[in-house]
Structures are given as C-alpha cells and as structure tokens.
Amino acid sequence: MPRKISKVRPSAKNKVPEALRRNQVSRTRSVVAKLDQAFTLIEQELAANEGIYPHNQGRLSQAEVCRRAGINPMTLYGERHQESKRGQESTKNKVDSWLKSIRGEAVQGKKNVRRAVTDRADRWKAHLDALGHQYHLAELEKIDLIRELGLIQSRCKDLEEENEQLRIQLSEGRVTPIRGRR
Numbered sequence: 001m002p003r004k005i006s007k008v009r010p011s012a013k014n015k016v017p018e019a020l021r022r023n024q025v026s027r028t029r030s031v032v033a034k035l036d037q038a039f040t041l042i043e044q045e046l047a048a049n050e051g052i053y054p055h056n057q058g059r060l061s062q063a064e065v066c067r068r069a070g071i072n073p074m075t076l077y078g079e080r081h082q083e084s085k086r087g088q089e090s091t092k093n094k095v096d097s098w099l100k101s102i103r104g105e106a107v108q109g110k111k112n113v114r115r116a117v118t119d120r121a122d123r124w125k126a127h128l129d130a131l132g133h134q135y136h137l138a139e140l141e142k143i144d145l146i147r148e149l150g151l152i153q154s155r156c157k158d159l160e161e162e163n164e165q166l167r168i169q170l171s172e173g174r175v176t177p178i179r180g181r182r
Helices: 018-048 062-069 073-077 091-105 110-171
Strands: none
Touching (some): 018 062, 018 091, 062 073, 062 091, 073 091
C-alpha cells in the first residue's frame, strides 16, 4: 500500500511560532541597540581625540564597529539585518551609511593617523616651549621687581628717618601736636 503524502500548505509551512518570532524581534532590536550605543561611544571618542579613532590603529570599519558593539560581524549579513522593513533601512545599510558619514570627519589610515598625531605633538611641544620661555621671563622680571622693591623700601626708610630729623629740628625741642584734617 503506498504511503499517503500529506500536502503542507505554503502559508502553514512558513509560519513561525509566536514565541520564536518574539525572540527574533527582541534579538534584532538588541543588536540595533548595541550598534547605536557603539555609534555614540565611537563618536564621543572621535570628538575627544580630535577626529582620530584611538583603537585599531585608527582604522574604523564594519568589523571594528561590530567588535565595539559586542556582536559578530556576520550578524549584519543575516536575513533579518539585510532586509529593510516598513520603510526602515537595514541594519547593515545603517552601519555602512554611519561609517560613510564618520569617514568624512575622521582621520583614516595608519600613515595619516601617525602624521596627524605627530603634527599635534609638535604643536603641543612648541606651545610648551613658549610657556616655558614666558615662565623664565616672568621669573627674571620677578627678581628685578624684588630687587627694586628692596631699593624702594630702603629709600623709604631713609626718607622716614630724614623726615623725623626735620620734625625734631622744626620743633626746636618743643612738642607740637599735629592736627589732622576734619
């Protein structure tokens, strides 16, 4: 007797259990949230480092973004992240467009990063040298002012003694009160 083959309707064959579908949606949302956090963190690091990405020798790629987000780079090539639904762009396209926008602002390439860092170090060294020079000039000026202050104090003391001598001579030994202004 031949076996009876049951026909499965196409809609029933592709139907995914509700719990599995909810799990898929939550995992997809989790990946997108992790990527958004990584985008924010990388943008902050770029801003703090004047356009140089501080990790991976300055190279920023899809794999690096995925590493920072804590997801496997192959996740972006999965079915759920390749297709766009309801007018939203796919996760992979979102990462690609974000990278394209960042690359316009960030210094890219090992040689360019090295050159930019060297230029910044040279600028800061020149700035530090200028500050050191100003400090030494201020120290010399301070020494001159201290010496001048000592001369002025000495001269003031001499003038006070001379003033006292003149008061004594003017009073001819008599004590006269000095009246203040009213």
